[in-house]
């Protein structure tokens with residue numbers, strides 16, 4: 081055991097205060113395995129040593145690195161498949177009709193990790209709208225982690241990452257080889273704005289969103305934080321917009337203003353009574 | 359559902375066979391494209407073939423090209439599983455009629471994910 085009870089309390093409080101992520105007792109092993117690389121990299125002897133360093137002086141960079149090390153960044157292209165099929169078959173066609181006058185769409189990937197989700201959305205939009213010069217489609221990708229935002233901006237993926245979930249036809253169409261990696265086309269990269277955003281704190285002013293992807297991140301928060309986040313989503317989502325959550329997430333018992341909508345095998349959420357006022 | 363695993367590496371045949379069995383497939387494994395064509399002709403016809411590219415006698419691209427020339431074999435899903443990773447090679451394989459393409463090394467989930475994309479898992 082390389083971590084004391086005191087270390088556990090310090091780290092779990094830090095991660096909870098900064099990112100709202102809940103680490104229950106029993107997650108010591110997770111903390112150790114995530115922090116040991118950082119401990120080594122920083123030349124500390126142990127987690128206890130690292131914690132002591134953090135306690136001695138406010139150390140914003142190190143603190144952020146610890147928090148980032150504790151986030152799960154697992155993601156893949158077209159993760160779960162169904163939401164992207166729903167975009168193609170229903171969400172985008174419906175919104176394109178509804179926005180025929182303004183010809184503009186705003187879509188948000190609200191915990192974008194290394195960017196596979198937002199690029200999957202971009203590829204889907206390209207398939208549905210081609211490169212129609214009359215439409216302005218803005219994709220916003222945000223995350224707590226600077227490292228993940230940098231990766232999203234770069235749009236550069238390993239062989240293993242493109243193997244996962246990315247259809248070969250999309251790979252050859254939208255990516256080119258760059259050394260051992262694959263780089264997404266500038267055309268898709270330019271559709272995307274990246275921005276640092278902590279979901280658990282006050283949000284900056286955002287454009288009104290037509291579609292929000294908020295997937296596989298609510299699971300890390302407690303009920304109160306989930307509620308606050310959904311209340312903010314309610315405010316940024318256009319009345320006829322669509323919300324997608326992760327497979328293990330729901331608004332049920334958290335926020336009554338959303339209603340579930342089944343689209344094929346995907347579940348989307350819409351604001352109750354919102355559709356008519358679009 | 360039946361899967362045909364085509365790879366000249368015995369270790370790879372074992373890995374892929376186990377993986378496909380784990381997904382509920384009946385599996386036959388062969389060591390090159392020519393044996394694979396024999397197996398398809400002989401039947402029972404596979405629903406999906408996992409095809410290595412570099413093999414002696416007949417390579418995977420040739421196998422894919424030949425399978426695609428036979429209308430009765432139209433329903434066989436062809437997935438290349440190979441170390442060939444150049445953009446142009448992938449384009450060639452897709453043009454020849456491969457439905458999907460997985461680059462070695464892969465993780466077991468990759469194959470399952472792609473089969474799911476094709477409605478086969």
Ligand SMILES: C[S@@+](CC[C@H](N)C(=O)[O-])C[C@H]1O[C@@H](n2cnc3c(N)ncnc32)[C@H](O)[C@@H]1O
Pocket residue numbers: 098099100101151152153154155156159190191192193194197222223224225228277278279280294295296297300326
């Ligand atoms: C498991 S990934 C989900 C990626 C993608 N949405 C998906 O479903 O594949 C979770 C992401 O949430 C981010 N995250 C964790 N806590 C956060 C917070 N409080 N605010 C913003 N992002 C956060 C992590 O940095 C990580 O990139």
Ligand SMILES: [Mg+2]
Pocket residue numbers: 365366367410411412413
């Ligand atoms: Mg070989």
